Amino acid sequence: MCGRFAMDKETDDLIREFMTETGRPAPEWTPSWNVAPTDQVPVVREHAGKRQLESVRWGIVSPSSPTFGGGKPVINARIETVATNGLFKGAFATSRCIVSAAGYYEWQLTENGKQPYFIHHPGTDVAMAGIVRAWPDRSKASDDPDRWRLSMAIITRDAHVAPGEVHDRMPACLTPDTYDDWLGGELSPDDALALLDSSSFEVAHDFHYYPVSKAVNSVKNDGPQLLAPVELD
Template sequence: MCGRYTLLADELKIKERFQIPYAIDSYQPSYNIAPGQNVLAIIFDGEKRRAGYLRWGLVPSWAKDVKIGYKMMNARSETAHIKPSFKHLMGRKHCLIIADSFYEWQRTEKGKVPKRIQLKNRELFAFAALWDKWEQEDETLFTCTLLTKDANNFMKDIHHRMPIILPKDKEDIWIEQPFSSAFDVHQFLQTVETEELSSYTVSNVVNNARNNDATCIEPIV
């Protein structure tokens, strides 16, 4: 699973990297982004890329209770194309969630140890994600879920699952290509190879989502 990540880059760098031609409304860097918070996302509206905020934790359009979102922060890519909560989104409601690292907790004899994982080149990247719009009376929510897969050789010593990080040359395909079926999307995701990663241990301060400063990413030697 993926339950926390960071986005520390300045707005200009994000705009250049993801080809966003206008200001990102209310952008603030964060050391500890958690489910239930608004996250910076990119969708394709049929003509251009659009950047904006989605709430992390999917609330499907048919849901009766918005609290379901706290149980749907991640979706397994291996089964999302057949699961009722996700299959109708797999073919048409794709987005990029912008990040520069994520946290995972490694089980050890001394308990769970938080790790910060980045691309080896420490560049910005995008998670593959799904989004939906929920409406009820006078309330509207735009929410998302991150797609995950089995851990690769690097990650398996830390955790058995990992988020899908899209290579830069697959980002346009993910949000712009009109896939013919949810199964085709499933097959595409199985071909995605994660770029090289690196990791280091951080302190337990990151365990509390209210902690959001540079101490979250300080290495523990």
């Protein structure tokens, strides 16, 4: 799974990286090296053929949930079922997104407790594939633009190469040449799955990992020091 990641870019960096439109205000983003479920995160989506940055909650909220923050957030969607699962399939067909990250964390259970590892591409960020769902705030009028609140899940798949040595799942990632097709609405679900399977396999070959401090285990801790390698006993 992917349950924590680092995102060290600021809003302007993301706009430049993904060539997003700035016609409407982009969400202000403060870099975080310990992004956790239920956090608001910026994602890249496409509207009317143009890329936009939007702030969404990490962890999909079911439209039937009485509250936006109630229940356990669904933070991951498995590639094996994302196109058929009732909670995900509509979003996978029409509301795909990109979640930029410096890398992500996974844990191994050892005799000394859970040891975190940072998995990343040296020198470059990774583009994790996600889906976005809208939750209706029934306390607001149907024509109120604030009625709909957005949440997202990161798509995961079986891990390959280096990530598989730490955990059996990894985020499904995209290569830059696939961004347009992934974000656009022209791909069928089957074609989107094939694209994601191929691109994520390619990305996995360049992943590296190393152990980091257990300070990252607490969501209260943040800062670039969390990415510093540590030596294990």
